[in-house]
Amino acid sequence: MASRLWASRAASYLRLSVFHRGFSSVVKDLKYADSHEWVKIDGNSAIVGITDHAQDHLGDVVYVELPEAGAAVNQGSGFGAVESVKATSDINSPVSGKVVEVNEELNSSPGLVNASPYENGWIIKVEMSDTGELNSLMDSEQYTKFCEEEDAKH
Amino acid sequence: MRGGGLWQLGQSITRRLAQADKKAVARRCFASEAELKKTVLYDFHIANGGKMVPFAGWSMPIQYKDSIMDSTVNCRENGSLFDVSHMCGLSLKGKDCIPFLEKLVIADVAGLAPGTGTLTVFTNEKGGAIDDSVITKVKDNHIYLVVNAGCRDKDLAHIEEHMKAYKSKGGDVSWHIHDERSLLALQGPLAAPVLQHLTKEDLSKLFFGEFQILDINGATCFLTRTGYTGEDGFEISVPSENAVDLAKAILEKSEGKVRLTGLGARDSLRLEAGLCLYGNDMEQHVTPVEAGLTWAIGKRRRAEGGFLGAEVILKQLEEGPSVRRVGFFSSGPPARSHSEIQDDKGNNIGEITSGGFSPCLKKNIGMGYVKSGSHKAGTKVKILIRGKPYDGVVTKMPFVPTKYYKPS
Numbered sequence: 391m392a393s394r395l396w397a398s399r400a401a402s403y404l405r406l407s408v409f410h411r412g413f414s415s416v417v418k419d420l421k422y423a424d425s426h427e428w429v430k431i432d433g434n435s436a437i438v439g440i441t442d443h444a445q446d447h448l449g450d451v452v453y454v455e456l457p458e459a460g461a462a463v464n465q466g467s468g469f470g471a472v473e474s475v476k477a478t479s480d481i482n483s484p485v486s487g488k489v490v491e492v493n494e495e496l497n498s499s500p501g502l503v504n505a506s507p508y509e510n511g512w513i514i515k516v517e518m519s520d521t522g523e524l525n526s527l528m529d530s531e532q533y534t535k536f537c538e539e540e541d542a543k544h
Numbered sequence: 545m546r547g548g549g550l551w552q553l554g555q556s557i558t559r560r561l562a563q564a565d566k567k568a569v570a571r572r573c574f575a576s577e578a579e580l581k582k583t584v585l586y587d588f589h590i591a592n593g594g595k596m597v598p599f600a601g602w603s604m605p606i607q608y609k610d611s612i613m614d615s616t617v618n619c620r621e622n623g624s625l626f627d628v629s630h631m632c633g634l635s636l637k638g639k640d641c642i643p644f645l646e647k648l649v650i651a652d653v654a655g656l657a658p659g660t661g662t663l664t665v666f667t668n669e670k671g672g673a674i675d676d677s678v679i680t681k682v683k684d685n686h687i688y689l690v691v692n693a694g695c696r697d698k699d700l701a702h703i704e705e706h707m708k709a710y711k712s713k714g715g716d717v718s719w720h721i722h723d724e725r726s727l728l729a730l731q732g733p734l735a736a737p738v739l740q741h742l743t744k745e746d747l748s749k750l751f752f753g754e755f756q757i758l759d760i761n762g763a764t765c766f767l768t769r770t771g772y773t774g775e776d777g778f779e780i781s782v783p784s785e786n787a788v789d790l791a792k793a794i795l796e797k798s799e800g801k802v803r804l805t806g807l808g809a810r811d812s813l814r815l816e817a818g819l820c821l822y823g824n825d826m827e828q829h830v831t832p833v834e835a836g837l838t839w840a841i842g843k844r845r846r847a848e849g850g851f852l853g854a855e856v857i858l859k860q861l862e863e864g865p866s867v868r869r870v871g872f873f874s875s876g877p878p879a880r881s882h883s884e885i886q887d888d889k890g891n892n893i894g895e896i897t898s899g900g901f902s903p904c905l906k907k908n909i910g911m912g913y914v915k916s917g918s919h920k921a922g923t924k925v926k927i928l929i930r931g932k933p934y935d936g937v938v939t940k941m942p943f944v945p946t947k948y949y950k951p952s
């Protein structure tokens with residue numbers, strides 16, 4: 391999701407931090423972007439979604455704007471959007487490549503992003519053009535620390 | 545009404561930051577955390593899990609433990625208690641307070657029965673809205689009104705300026721700003737039964753828009769049967785030293801069914817009820833006629849004028865306004881403020897001013913301004929969101945039927 395969303399001063403407005411649920415969960419083998427997307431790697435293929443932390447901040451997701459299969463995505467650039475009751479937020483791609491599949495389930499059940507951010511709430515599958523980009527992403531430990539620091543700021 | 549820009553708050557966390565509403569964001573940024581004002585319920589909010597955000601210079605709860613979705617639905621099924629102490633309560637007193645106020649607002653204040661009130665609009669010389677406000681004629685020499693937190697400074701300056709001029713001509717009017725009081729809004733089907741536990745007065749005799757000064761939970765309160773949700777309910781002006789006790793008593797008497805509710809759900813509720821948020825759906829350049837508040841212009845006022853901007857407004861009444869506020873249902877992502885509205889040929893016909901997903905209807909609702917001619921219910925439109933057109937249809941408001949307590 392847009393790093394602007396969380397990292398900017400605007401984020402301090404909606405400090406929907408981890409008040410009531412303790413720290414959000416992360417999954418060990420995934421890679422994370424500072425704009426709060428995760429990516430699961432299998433060879434050249436990458437599945438992308440938003441993190442538990444992100445869905446928790448956003449609240450009830452009511453709409454997910456998906457790209458078309460075949461669309462090109464670039465690392466750090468938006469490819470879609472997540473809408474909650476109150477807010478709109480970009481989803482950025484953690485990797486560059488071509489979208490090979492989108493999670494059509496989200497059209498009828500956008501709430502999967504809340505209920506199952508790392509499994510059924512996945513968003514797109516990308517055929518990566520440069521696996522070297524993965525080096526710039528965080529692992530689960532780094533990401534947990536990153537979230538803690540970000541929440542502490544607000 | 546009840547503005548200050550909750551919507552900007554929502555917008556400010558959107559990606560549109562970069563392009564859309566720099567002005568709104570800058571406006572929200574004027575106060576650092578330390579400068580924010582706190583209501584007397586601040587610690588109570590924190591203790592109840594309130595997530596505090598800056599709003600119109602105040603630190604206010606946007607939500608508590610419940611999601612905005614659940615909170616909104618609970619208000620309509622059971623009830624909500626809101627701290628709206630950031631809003632500014634004001635009394636105008638003196639034997640000329642009514643003719644004085646009538647110079648500034650569109651309502652037939654003189655025609656109100658004592659103990660009744662109405663929604664009104666403070667207008668400027670061009671007929672635009674300075675603010676909206678619920679005003680009550682307590683008696684002939686006492687008006688009680690509540691204005692938006694975000695408009696407090698400009699409203700008070702506006703009233704003061706005109707009051708000075710009026711007094712210098714011998715008019716008898718003075719004001720008292722009720723900073724010694726706090727304001728709670730109790731809304732929803734359980735509002736009346738719960739509040740009845742806390743007062744000896746018979747609330748079944750107090751109808752929508754009516755006002756009474758009475759003892760509630762041991763404190764002298766100003767009670768108005770009004771609200772900003774479309775539900776039956778009350779706004780209770782309570783001495784600040786009694787506010788926390790009253791809030792606790794209300795929650796207790798409801799056995800947990802009435803829940804503390806934040807500004808997030810409040811915005812969803814008012815949007816579902818088709819009510820304006822000043823700063824979004826109504827602004828300086830928008831007249832009450834354009835905003836669909838023609839009903840609030842008293843008959844006598846239409847005939848006589850005598851309020852700021854009356855010439856513009858009376859002319860619009862005669863000729864019809866060129867733009868009008870309307871409601872929409874839409875497909876795709878929820879429309880947000882500033883989304884462009886087009887006709888079916890792709891011509892720009894207006895702009896969304898508030899929009900979101902309706903927690904109660906489970907679909908997208910919005911309101912905005914369109915050119916007259918495109919304002920009729922059933923008119924098909926396109927709403928542009930992130931460059932893509934989505935289907936919308938002009939819809940009558942309120943989106944969710946209102947349940948005001950009126951004599952049957």
